[in-house]
Amino acid sequence: MPLAAFGGYNGRKPEKIQKYRAVSRDLFYESASPDDVFPKVFEVGKISEVHIRARGLPDTAWIFCASEDGFDLDGNNYFPEYATVFSDDSVSGYKKQSPSDRLKMPHLPYERTSEGIVLKVVFPREGRYVFSMRSGGKVIGRVWVYALESDLFSLRPYRGDIHMHTTFSDGRDTNLEMALSALSVGCDFISPSDHRRREGSIDLIRKFEGVPSSLKVFPAEEAHASLLHINNFGSTGSIEEWSRRERADFDAHTNRILGSIPPSLKLSDLDALTLAQSEAVFEKIGEMGGISIFNHPYWRRNGEQLCVSDGLRDALISRGKFDAYEIVNGSINYDSSDLSAARHAEAAQSGNYMPIVGCSDAHNSGELGCGVTLAFAASCDLNGVKSAIMSRSTVAVDTFGSFERPKMYGKMRMLKYASFLWKNFFPLHDEICLGQAAALREYFEGGKTRELRERVAEEAGKLADLEKKVWG
Ligand SMILES: [Zn+2]
């Protein structure tokens, strides 16, 4: 029988949370019970206290800890079902372990507390670890934690979406509605990126000034000065304004670049012009301190043709003048993100691992959450998110509108950690965000009273408290 305390969610209904998040009701599954162990993330090589909630743990119980790839904390290779056998003639093999054999395996000393147990351990290397509690030869509970080298341990994961549309362009919902909905699906930062208009984001930043919410809003605009769709993220100005009001400057940039495109690229006139204009936009975004992002590289513009030709896309990628690549665009044609991912992998194979983001490109609040970026950053501010993108410390996530089986892209090290967090940290994070979104809605719709403002601050504070619990 599994332990009674497991899967309890401290009295909350798992069904309610499950509606929103990837959680399992199978008590032996990771994420079944994220309340049951704190902290969850540790630093490699440090003496660490692990608190496991395990009320009613039998006196006969023993605890074992192994890394995901099968080593105990002393570095012994471990596989619970089989033991290695070397016979006399040196032919190696395996034999199935009996439950009593398994009991002979090393187990960890622990102390009992009123809520469960506490263990002192040192995690020898980076990765995911599972603590299994056993009694009578059977597993009666499991919890998962993660150990990190100090560089990644010092960062925190922030979930965000920096490509969406509001009523400032062709979106159905206001920028405020998009912000409230983004928070309710667990976003820590957002950027409305309206077509040709940076005002959608600037207006929202103003609305959030002085509001004690944890949600951060950054400036963005989907630029269309060329035929390419380019996210002008986090810069100080608008590409639309520059390319219209300072047309001569834009044209000068374009003509200079046009002259530098080698004939060997064999681009059509249209593609050559688009390449030059796009690179002019990338340059300008850089001058204005922003990050230029190649949006939805495989979007089908009219249901027939892709938004750019293969030759133009290849030229854009090999010349490498944009800063980041939107590998996941959650709301467009079903295979577009697959094609984007395959092209990214090909570029990476030839040594060009482009920085990535995942976005929703939502045109209404119901689409939010279908594509997001996890940014590992020192803090959830514009500089933190920018440096996470540029240092390739992001994971792009395609959720297909459901958080149950996300598809993730990123560097292996980041992705392994992200997948742990998705199951063990974000269900708790997202539940708090949902509460904060409700408080924030009341604040904006209920007259912005001091009382409502304090409620928002209180809800935001819960997120800071959770962070302290998870990272110890
Ligand atoms: Zn677009």
Ligand SMILES: [Zn+2]
């Ligand atoms: Zn868009």
